[in-house]
Amino acid sequence: MNPFKKCPVCGGELARKEVEKLLRGGKHTAFLRVCAEVCLHCGERLYTEDTVRYFEKIRNKLKNEDLSEFQPLGQSFEVG
Ligand SMILES: [Zn+2]
Numbered sequence: 001m002n003p004f005k006k007c008p009v010c011g012g013e014l015a016r017k018e019v020e021k022l023l024r025g026g027k028h029t030a031f032l033r034v035c036a037e038v039c040l041h042c043g044e045r046l047y048t049e050d051t052v053r054y055f056e057k058i059r060n061k062l063k064n065e066d067l068s069e070f071q072p073l074g075q076s077f078e079v080g
Pocket residue numbers: 007008009010011012039040041042043044
C-alpha cells in the first residue's frame with residue numbers, strides 16, 4: 001500500500017497526512033485535499049502514483065476549460 005518508507009530527500013520518518021494541494025492548468029487553479037506521505041523532518045510530500053495521475057487529470061481539465069465538476073471557490077489573484 002505504501003511505496004515509501006523513508007524520505008528520499010533526507011531519510012526522515014514519513015507520516016500519512018491529509019494535505020492541501022494547489023494545481024494550475026492554463027489560467028485556472030484548483031484547490032484540493034489529498035492524502036500524502038509527509039516527511040516529519042523536512043516537510044517533503046510524497047504522493048502515490050494514483051494521486052499524481054489524479055493531479056494530471058485535474059490539470060488537463062483546467063487547461064481544457066472542462067470545469068463542470070469543479071465548484072467555484074472565489075477568485076484567485078496574482079500579486080506583483
Ligand atoms: Zn525529509
